[in-house]
Amino acid sequence: MSTSGARMTDNDTSQITERKRGSGVKLVYDLLRDEILDLKLAPGSAIDEVQLAARFGMSRTPIREALVRLVGEGLIETLPNRSTMVSNIDFLGMPAYFDALVLMYRVTTRLAAQHHTVNDLIIIRERQAEFSAAVAGQDALEMISTNADFHSAIAAAGRNAYYASFFDRLLGEGRRMLRLYYQSYDDRLPPRYVDEHEEIIAAVEARDVAAADQLGKAHGEQIVEQIGRLLTRNDRLDIDL
Amino acid sequence: MSTSGARMTDNDTSQITERKRGSGVKLVYDLLRDEILDLKLAPGSAIDEVQLAARFGMSRTPIREALVRLVGEGLIETLPNRSTMVSNIDFLGMPAYFDALVLMYRVTTRLAAQHHTVNDLIIIRERQAEFSAAVAGQDALEMISTNADFHSAIAAAGRNAYYASFFDRLLGEGRRMLRLYYQSYDDRLPPRYVDEHEEIIAAVEARDVAAADQLGKAHGEQIVEQIGRLLTRNDRLDIDL
DNA sequence: TGTATTTTTCTTGTCGACAAAGAATATGGA
DNA sequence: TCCATATTCTTTGTCGACAAGAAAAATACA
Structure with missing residues (x-):
């Protein structure tokens, strides 16, 4: 108890x-x-x-x-x-996680650029609006989950159910890590995610596969980098010099 | 097994x-x-x-x-x-399935080349031996499942649990399609899978990432091509001119 | 006092039974 | 005969109860 x-x-x-x-x-x-x-x-x-x-x-x-x-x-x-x-968060498995996450960012964004329909774009923009509102309102939990929803919508537009379900699972696990991240940063808002999302939407709409791939990769790696910074910083705190 | x-x-x-x-x-x-x-x-x-x-x-x-x-x-x-x-086999979703399967063939083989240990190789060779035996014995069911086990072992050697579990799921679904394939071909043995597996093992052992990637891609695409042939052939039969 | 053993407790795994939701079937009226 | 309604039938969803395992607590013994 x-x-x-x-x-x-x-x-x-x-x-x-x-x-x-x-x-x-x-x-x-x-x-x-x-x-x-x-x-x-x-x-x-x-x-x-x-x-x-x-x-x-x-x-x-x-x-x-x-x-x-x-x-x-x-x-x-x-x-x-x-x-x-x-389940515990598997910190040792984080490199593997990020590897998979970035790959899925790339693949799903790329496929969305290829296969999206007008209706997909409407849904994606809705998700982006929700994410934007959450950022404006500084609601960390909402930010995290709407961010996942945004990328999930992108994946859905890619028309590959296998990637989509795998990506959803990764994003779910990611919600826990991101929550950890924002928790320690006192729920401050993320730097440029909203703008990056807009760029992604533009590339998808333009059906620019190369750009979508590149943006997906950059977006993913940026998150990885930030979480990496968090972890090293936490290490210092734990050691308590 | x-x-x-x-x-x-x-x-x-x-x-x-x-x-x-x-x-x-x-x-x-x-x-x-x-x-x-x-x-x-x-x-x-x-x-x-x-x-x-x-x-x-x-x-x-x-x-x-x-x-x-x-x-x-x-x-x-x-x-x-x-x-x-x-569940029914989703034939409409097969392009998406093959896309994901080939990507996972590539990624897991590539990672295996990078991260495998000597022990991994032993296990991989065991699986290959089982597959080889199944081919020799013309046991279609055993062939299919040992083939999946072989690639699963490769994925395990890649040390990425996320890819591995996703790949396992794809391979499972693939067992049903392959079963369909061999069923219609009267359980004849597959052309050059055993040799291709050997090449993959060699590339992994040599830690040749590029070759592993290339072989994984070729291996996957070869399977895709064969299943594609099956489907077009079946279509002809169904139309029954 | 410290350790081995029994007893208790607490949680999960399994069971048989019953109720709800549809589908299949029967019934009644034109 | 055909359609609308009522009834039965089948399969699932939920319940309360009990037994098995394992940890925690209590007891016995040196």
Whole structure:
């Protein structure tokens, strides 16, 4: 009970009304996923099925199903017969992560330049507007998730479901790292992401594949570089000279 | 290598021996996955939880959990409140699939050339030996799954878990298409895959990144080309002039 | 006092049963 | 005969309960 310290009285989930059959798992899954990705549930913290069941006012069965799904996405880990916990962020695997992330930035932006339709552009611009608003409002959590949504929309315009789903998974994992990043920087806004997004949109609209590729690469590498700076800075703080 | 150990030689009639707690889901998951990927369960065919429960001699709960996992991998689809069925092979999405597959062939082979250890090579050679044996024995199913295992081992040597898991998923989906391919060709053996694998191993061992990239690309494109031939040929048959 | 062993506790894994949601089938009226 | 409505049937979604494993706590023993 010492760990997790999950406050359950503050959130709005306590009002249990008649739920539609089959909607429970999605509810639990979505909420838990968001809480994990927003670091409201700390990596490594324990997850108790009966506690969740009580919190959501349902039996353990649908809770369990949601957890199985999250395990499938790597957001949760289970020790057989023993414990269930939020997956830790794999710092050692970060180079590999960034490698994959940058590649997917490139590939999806490139494909979007090739295959987008007018409707795709409308959706992409909507996402960009949401991201822009979040930046203006200095809402870090919203910034992070709308940023992911923006790139997810780009990927969708690329018309490759395999890349899109893989990219979504990477972006999800990235939300946790970015959250860590902004947390330590006191929720200050990111330097030039909004402008870079605009450039990407322009390249996609112009169907300029080379430019889209290049911008995707630069955008990705810029994020990588910033996170890298964070980590080295944190190292210094930890060593505490 | 597919299913090792206890394979039910008799259909359905499972003498239920005392099962270890928690082993049930994995059993069901592994077996169902293999049956789906080997096309023993036809795409689009219905899946009945009760029937499976009876077949495996266990309650619906663990069955359900295995199904949820398979849904997560896209191998099974569920219509809410109604039916569960094996996912259809998405022929329209095949260009996208091949695009992703070739890219992953390239990336994983390239990374393997960079990061492999001596131990990786041993494992890779084991997989290649198994594949070679399957080809020699003209066992199509074994050929397909050992081929996937070979490339999975290459990916593992690349030390990028994100690429590896994505690649594994693609290879899984590919097993179904390949199975379709060999089925229609009467289980004849593939032309030069064994040799190409040897070339890949040599390039990886020599840490020749450029060659590894090139070979991965060629290997992937060769498969794509063959499947393409199959499809056009099938189209002709379907039209039946 | 320190360690080995038993007991308790706590969480997960599995079960059988029941209710809801559609689909399939039967019934009734024109 | 044909269509609209009611009824049954099948399959899934959810529940509460219980047993198994493993850690924590309690006990026994030197």
